[in-house]
Amino acid sequence: MERNFRVNLVNSLSGYKPANLIGTLGSDGVENLAIFSSVVHLGSDPALLGFIQRPIGEQSHTYKNIIASGFFTINHVSAAHVEQAHHTSARFEKDISEFKACGFTPRYAMGFTAPFVQEAPVQIGMRFVQEIKIELNDTRLMIGQIDHVFINDGLVDSDGSLRLEDAQVACISGLDTYFQAQRIARFPYAKPNPK
Amino acid sequence: MERNFRVNLVNSLSGYKPANLIGTLGSDGVENLAIFSSVVHLGSDPALLGFIQRPIGEQSHTYKNIIASGFFTINHVSAAHVEQAHHTSARFEKDISEFKACGFTPRYAMGFTAPFVQEAPVQIGMRFVQEIKIELNDTRLMIGQIDHVFINDGLVDSDGSLRLEDAQVACISGLDTYFQAQRIARFPYAKPNPK
Numbered sequence: 001m002e003r004n005f006r007v008n009l010v011n012s013l014s015g016y017k018p019a020n021l022i023g024t025l026g027s028d029g030v031e032n033l034a035i036f037s038s039v040v041h042l043g044s045d046p047a048l049l050g051f052i053q054r055p056i057g058e059q060s061h062t063y064k065n066i067i068a069s070g071f072f073t074i075n076h077v078s079a080a081h082v083e084q085a086h087h088t089s090a091r092f093e094k095d096i097s098e099f100k101a102c103g104f105t106p107r108y109a110m111g112f113t114a115p116f117v118q119e120a121p122v123q124i125g126m127r128f129v130q131e132i133k134i135e136l137n138d139t140r141l142m143i144g145q146i147d148h149v150f151i152n153d154g155l156v157d158s159d160g161s162l163r164l165e166d167a168q169v170a171c172i173s174g175l176d177t178y179f180q181a182q183r184i185a186r187f188p189y190a191k192p193n194p195k
Numbered sequence: 196m197e198r199n200f201r202v203n204l205v206n207s208l209s210g211y212k213p214a215n216l217i218g219t220l221g222s223d224g225v226e227n228l229a230i231f232s233s234v235v236h237l238g239s240d241p242a243l244l245g246f247i248q249r250p251i252g253e254q255s256h257t258y259k260n261i262i263a264s265g266f267f268t269i270n271h272v273s274a275a276h277v278e279q280a281h282h283t284s285a286r287f288e289k290d291i292s293e294f295k296a297c298g299f300t301p302r303y304a305m306g307f308t309a310p311f312v313q314e315a316p317v318q319i320g321m322r323f324v325q326e327i328k329i330e331l332n333d334t335r336l337m338i339g340q341i342d343h344v345f346i347n348d349g350l351v352d353s354d355g356s357l358r359l360e361d362a363q364v365a366c367i368s369g370l371d372t373y374f375q376a377q378r379i380a381r382f383p384y385a386k387p388n389p390k
């Protein structure tokens with residue numbers, strides 16, 4: 001297979017992926033913001049999320065900032081911000097803040113050193129816990145524990161579920177295609193022989 | 196936080212998740228099928244996908260079958276099949292095939308011992324490569340390499356991207372809520388200073 005064809009295909013094969021902006025602060029004081037589509041739920045108690053870090057290169061500011069600072073934020077991208085969010089994937093110089101370059105507003109919470117994205121309807125403050133190297137292809141599973149959660153009014157149902165659709169939260173297919181989701185159905189806890 | 200509230204909230208916090216049915220064959224000849232929302236792209240060359248396996252218990256038929264057989268399939272769930280797909284999460288007895296119990300049709304490819312889901316618009320045959328234990332919460336990152344791909348006609352663009360929306364592929368929020376996605380936009384490779 002031709003390389004680009006293969007990359008596009010394999011990146012589409014897992015299905016829809018979340019659209020998240022990861023925010024970090026460098027030891028030089030420069031804020032970094034980057035789009036990721038590999039955030040995955042690892043467990044609810046302790047509340048752990050992970051994401052896949054590609055092989056480390058000259059860039060990889062997100063990774064370097066997380067290792068140095070111990071903190072990062074995960075921020076949901078709404079449909080209104082997908083173009084700006086995608087722009088964070090450009091190779092900006094190290095001294096450029098993607099917040100400023102792409103039109104997002106950094107926001108800080110007391111005692112937490114990574115910047116949140118003010119425009120995001122869901123903002124999660126993560127304490128870095130562990131990186132697990134995947135030797136097969138030199139990637140890493142980066143694991144963090146949820147420390148802070150900021151959610152726009154009206155998005156949390158009485159049972160704790162988030163109504164992502166009410167905030168027009170986006171999802172991603174492949175490398176560069178953004179989607180908005182509409183609810184089809186919610187089902188009760190499944191039993192072998194439902195009445 | 197009350198336990199159910201916490202579980203629902205944390206399961207929603209990462210954003211939209213893919214809706215995949217993982218098919219396996221037991222050494223006793225019983226087919227297993229189970230819904231997962233944690234499949235993640237690990238790399239394109241080699242073409243690797245992973246998923247998060249919860250702590251192993253009495254059940255965990257998917258895990259046991261993968262370890263024993265070395266193969267599994269990942270199948271996309273379309274909007275028309277979300278109720279059946281969710282039903283696979285019920286605790287069926289070990290000798291019950293979720294294919295039969297939930298109304299899916301197993302399909303086999305030559306030389307590949309795990310069952311595909313005939314109703315799925317995208318069917319991926321995976322060779323198990325490695326499990327990585329996440330000691331923090333006793334979960335595992337299960338890694339497989341893509342061996343076979345079957346995709347319905349008309350879903351692959353000329354550049355390799357999949358048009359998941361044309362097959363009404365579903366995604367998931369939280370534990371039990373299913374969505375269908377509509378394309379917002381596709382963007383070119385991002386550059387720092389676009390014209």
